[in-house]
Amino acid sequence: MFSQAEENYLKAIYHLESVSKGGINTNAIAKSLATKASSVSDMIKKLSDKEVVLYKKYKGVTLTELGKKTAANIVRKHRLWEVFLVKKLNFSWDEVHDVAEQLEHIKSKKLINQLDALLGFPTHDPHGDPIPDKDGCINAIDKCLLATLKETETGVCVGVNDSSSEFLQFLDKKGITLGKKIEVLEKEDFDDSLSILIDNKKMSISNKIANNLYIRKS
Amino acid sequence: MFSQAEENYLKAIYHLESVSKGGINTNAIAKSLATKASSVSDMIKKLSDKEVVLYKKYKGVTLTELGKKTAANIVRKHRLWEVFLVKKLNFSWDEVHDVAEQLEHIKSKKLINQLDALLGFPTHDPHGDPIPDKDGCINAIDKCLLATLKETETGVCVGVNDSSSEFLQFLDKKGITLGKKIEVLEKEDFDDSLSILIDNKKMSISNKIANNLYIRKS
DNA sequence: AATAAAGTTTAGACTTGTCTAAAAAATTAT
DNA sequence: ATAATTTTTTAGACAAGTCTAAACTTTATT
Incomplete structure (x- = not known):
């Protein structure tokens, strides 16, 4: 059984591993949990004792299979709780994160399996992130950042x-939601902004936006 | 904001006050939380500082309005979570308590209000206990223990x-569920057991059972 | 009313998780 | 290759919440 703090560390390391393969360093974990490197060092020893991470001093950390x-x-x-909040309790996709951060620590296998069934076994959360199955497998879809599309x-x-x-x-304000079709009309070399077509409307999108929106090419 | 530990103490005192009016003593709280009197003493000081209880040393404790x-x-x-578990996630009434003990500490007003709406604003939980409204008011129904009914x-x-x-x-095994009609046929002086009629079936009920089942007389 | 018993509080210790400050190791720059 | 910088770890402290053991109040008994 893991404490909430331990679970938060595991989750942080898991997310960091998914973007930067290779041992995760102390500072990165500290930054992602808004804590201090010394606290991370302490916690990692505990997680290592519990055999959920491999750890060699000064050499970073990796998750074990467990x-x-x-x-x-x-x-x-x-992610299942996020789907629940949006689908059943009328939360909007920008309101779910903090509540799901609390709900994710509730311990009950039956609860989560029944929730999964109630929601119709969803594969993705409201932000488009894949929901791991009971064995931890995720079904990643082929996506890329809007910024990488060509004209x-x-x-x-x-x-x-x-x-x-x-x-x-x-x-939301721009009318961009998951499932909407987008066509890149023009790329501006000057500031890397895009001109796109969505709902038959032309709009201009900054590079910052284009670098935070995932697209499945069609 | 209150910690989980603080919330558990408040809940325990609340339940104790509802049965034994007058100041609640340390040992009773310790017993109901399966902790030690010294821990209760410590915590009560904190709750007193936070102005949720009135406390005089050696004189027991009472909840303030807050x-x-x-x-x-x-x-x-x-109680709302218990209803959710039974109505939406197919839990049985004997499975909900421990999970609800965890869920009750989730902090989100919107969550609980939307949950209330999803469930159709229930007034009682799966065990027949009343659900306080947003202002903490409870709508108690007129009930008595089966053991107090006469032939x-x-x-x-x-x-x-x-x-x-x-x-x-x-x-469950006896087929006794909330909503069922019961008639007292006979009371046995010898062991205070009852002979009752339920679903047109006659059965014998020990005093212990009769002292734990609430009835609304009809 | 004095004493015994029961209940309550305090003192000091322990655990978890955090922090700051300082020491140690690794990395980068010259 | 040595120095400077960055990163990581350790040492020591703190807060929350708990515990045991001892001291203190209150209540019950005689």
């Missing part, structure tokens, strides 16, 4: 890189 | 005094 499975299960719970290419919005409520509300 | 409201809100959350009196099962899964499973 660690990966444990972390994936927390992510699974987080005339088209695709469908399938996810976001930044889940902050500021960004999500911005997308 | 304390009552806070505690009622936790009970509200607990030939009839009533409807509306609640249980003991929510342990052992007792609830026993009731």
